[in-house]
Amino acid sequence: MYKHAKESQVSITELMLPSHSNFSGKIHGGHILNLMDQIAFACASKHSNHYCVTASVNKVDFLNPIDVGELVTLKASINYTGRTSMVVGLRVESENIQTGKVKHCNSSYFTMVAKDENGKNAKIPGLILDSEQSVRRFARSIARQEQTRKRSSTFNASEFKIEEHIDFIKSQNAKIELK
Template sequence: MDTNNSVSSNVSRTIQTRLVLPPDTNHMGTIFGGVILSYIDEIAAITAMKHSRNVVVTASIDQVTFLSPAKVGDILTLEAIVASTGRTSMEIFVKVENENYETGEKTTTTTSFLTMVAKGKDGKPTPVPGVIPETDAEKILFESASERKKKRLEKR
């Protein structure tokens, strides 16, 4: 790995906190999946922009897994990291966790992988730096990225 043109995963890590409000929920008082997807797309874009120092576009949302609901009043914490990079693309892993404000109980709500492409001032894809995974979880995501990329390409 060329570490001269790579960025620590910690540099581009992004964390956001949000409150689940009534307008974000369905008739059962749980957050709409589309609202979660919007939050995920936004944090993935911010993370990719921080990593590449360019504007980015969403190329794909490869996998979204809704694991548990978030209810009105829950506190959502979204965390995104650059799992791997290509020449002009970045695979972003996003984890959404909800916290019950009364009990403090935390549950993973959603996990997701997105591919973002960096665009230069001319609007064309532009090269991005590599990523240096730091934690054990980041290293696992980094090492398994080629298999996810292979599956993405097979779907085309």
């Protein structure tokens, strides 16, 4: 079985309140992460027809601050499907309701895993790629997975070669004092 991404796309809009802010009056990043996790869950569950859990989050960059009183819109779509997991692409935008100015605040990728009623990984529908953009997103998700695997093996404690990194680290704001 296969599904189109548009069948499980989800978006939510929420008014940012003072209770969501940090000490500087900007919306707390943790609040935005919580909303992102909720919408990733909703999108993945809608696609898979199963309860889903967050397996990983790939790169969260807060590009622009969000102010109290702004509307925040989160959009989620399935970018990739494996056998039991899927990558949900997320976009976060804020809108100043007085000026109408919209800011891109964040894009991120959540890997979600479908679970059956016994908590075991559940097989999910594949993804129908019906546009050049959907093929690009699917291929990009595969490339990100490969980069993660390579990064994990390069810095694995048993594989790590300190001499390959010492000179570069010395050029950074760090002092090496090995005993």
